[in-house]
Amino acid sequence: xxxxxxxxxxxxxxxxxxxxxxxxxxxxxxxxxxxxxxxxxxxxxxxxxxxxxxxxxxxxxxxxxxxxxxxxxxxxxxxxxxxxxxxxxxxxxxxxxxxxxxxxxxxxxxxxxxxxxxxxxxxxxxxxxxxxxxxxxxxxxxxxxxxxxxxxxxxxxx
Numbered sequence: 001x002x003x004x005x006x007x008x009x010x011x012x013x014x015x016x017x018x019x020x021x022x023x024x025x026x027x028x029x030x031x032x033x034x035x036x037x038x039x040x041x042x043x044x045x046x047x048x049x050x051x052x053x054x055x056x057x058x059x060x061x062x063x064x065x066x067x068x069x070x071x072x073x074x075x076x077x078x079x080x081x082x083x084x085x086x087x088x089x090x091x092x093x094x095x096x097x098x099x100x101x102x103x104x105x106x107x108x109x110x111x112x113x114x115x116x117x118x119x120x121x122x123x124x125x126x127x128x129x130x131x132x133x134x135x136x137x138x139x140x141x142x143x144x145x146x147x148x149x150x151x152x153x154x155x156x157x158x
Contacts, residue, residue: 009120012113014048019110021137023129028112029098032089033064033124038075043122045072048114055088055109055126057099062088064111064124088124101128 019025035043042048047070055064064086071079090098101107112125132140 009116010118011046012115013043013046013122014050014114016050016053016110016112018051019112019127019129021140022132023108023110023127024132024136025110025112025127025129026101026107027097028125028127029090029094030117030123031062031094031126033114033122034087034089035069035122036080038072038079039069040122041075042070042072042080043114043116045070050111050114050124053111055098055111057095057102057109060095062090062095062098062109062126064088067111067114088126090126098126098128106130 049068050064053064053067055062057063066083067086068083069080071082098109102109107128107130110127110129112127114122114124117123
């Protein structure tokens, strides 16, 4: 089923914008995430961060580490831990593909987007990525600047 961003339930909660700058993205996978009720309520209010987080395969399971979900005020007595490790749900085939990718040189699992899908379920997009060197980052930025300049020129003279 294709992603329908016009759906009433589709909502991006947190985005790791820095990931595309720091890493060369090879493949991305949509994963479910195991959450407590107060975490879902907090996400509905849009209070989360995945910028410093990462995913790892441990003992045949996929875990999201160092992601931040703000405490939900009405549930502060029985609330959740803000930076706890959260289990991610993927198929065995996807898990084995990710584990094999991380065994290669320089590959890592980076979260890209945390969102509610069109059915209202919390999902996270995890990418297998390779870290960029400083020269690669400069080349990416130069290419982006050139494309921006090219669009301006076409707009002015075209």
